[in-house]
Amino acid sequence: MCGVFGVENNKDAANIVFQGLLSLQHRGQESAGIISSDTKNNITRVHRGMGNVSYVFKPEYLAGLNGDIAVGHVRYATGGKSSLENTQPFWFDCKHGRVILAHNGNIANDKQLAFMLQKTGAIFAHSSDSEHIMHMIEREKGDLETALPKALKKLNGAYALILLQGSKMIGVRDPHGIRSLVLGKLGKSYILTSETIAVELLGGKVIKELAPGEIITIQKGKIKKSYIFDKKDKAVCVFEQVYFSMPASRVQGQEVAVSRMAMGAQLARQMKGIKADIAMPVPDSGMFAALGFAKESGIDFEQGLVRNHYMGRSFIMPTQELREHLVKMKLFPIKTSIMGKKIVLVDDSLVRGTTSKKIVKLLKDCGAKEVHLALSAPKVISPCFYGIDTPTKKELMSTRMNEKDIAEFIGAESVTFIKINNMLAAVAGNEQNKKGKCGGYCAACFTGKYPTGLKV
């Protein structure tokens, strides 16, 4: 995950980035940073810290970040520990002058790269995979824009990058387009960011989602160059549709809320004939799937769980202890809605099982008669190496248990996962899905087939 946001040609650059990061907070809660440059006087200003955006950027820090170009990052660690030293953006003084880098994604061959780089004299200042990208660029001949595609071809993984060099802002999307990058316009400034909502909330206009393998160079309000440096089969992360993105954002042109409702409707068709009093969402991310389920099945939608919005997302917390604590603290039951009811509980996904176990118990403690858990994502059976922290198979509940065992373990009457083709049929860019392929989407965590050819 992680969120990136860059803006150029704007006197209020850091403040715009700050607002952009606020709207991307759901993509990374561990740390946040902004680097701005005053390009006339060649001054770079940096502020990074652990915690949420509004906590890190107290007004006095934000006020000190003046400049006309800036980039920001919210981090969900996947490579290297969750620490201040790994908080992005990073800046480097190198043969290309001062270069600033923000990365969403994960480099799967980072260990091999690190070994090679260190052996040949590299000194690392960070322990995250993102630094390796810059080292690789620096080893290539030519100016930054010449070196960039040569270096990127040596990476195996997923990346949406924003680089700043003087008044230039460069955006890169990996050859499969696994991670997203959106181009927007705000007055005379261009924006590059992870989600459409971050542009639109500021009153800007979304121009396009960058194409897989696209590099775009923008300078002083003008697009200087845009080309495809490497094109592979499109494989956009389907989990953006399932869980990561804001429902109001568009992924491959389709509003995420629409995709989630369609997934819920597909689930209802799969579970046709189920007898229940209410369809209840697990907020937040299960909300639209439950709505779709209720509409399609005719079972009443009822919100029996209320989320505390002052607390973050549990799945992206860095330790199991923190995840368990957060799930416990963040959902309140509405007892009147729950007591004596047969409930279809709709959530977007079951990964480690942390959420489901706690919630089913909560509902049963409040007097629910039956709980049938319905998931709008298929079984997660393989780790993600592209920017999600599910590094080992043994952490994934569906690799150890079938539906019956999971139901027993979490205390539910039944558990149903959406079938993979039904999920893919619900999302946009799905022409090939009808032929039974994951056309346009990466679904490796459900299939074990990695678009970049990784083997586990």
Ligand SMILES: O=P(O)(O)OC[C@H]1O[C@H](OP(=O)(O)OP(=O)(O)O)[C@H](O)[C@@H]1O
């Ligand atoms: O099986 P698990 O390992 O518990 O992971 C899956 C759960 O985690 C996510 O919720 P999260 O609390 O992160 O975010 P949300 O509030 O946006 O739903 C997701 O929506 C599922 O509820």
Ligand SMILES: NC(=O)CC[C@H](N)C(=O)O
């Ligand atoms: N989730 C992400 O995009 C993380 C970016 C990078 N791999 C890091 O750990 O900082």
Ligand code: SF4
């Ligand atoms: S493996 Fe899963 S979470 Fe990772 S990029 Fe692919 S679809 Fe997304």
Ligand SMILES: [Mg+2]
């Ligand atoms: Mg959830």
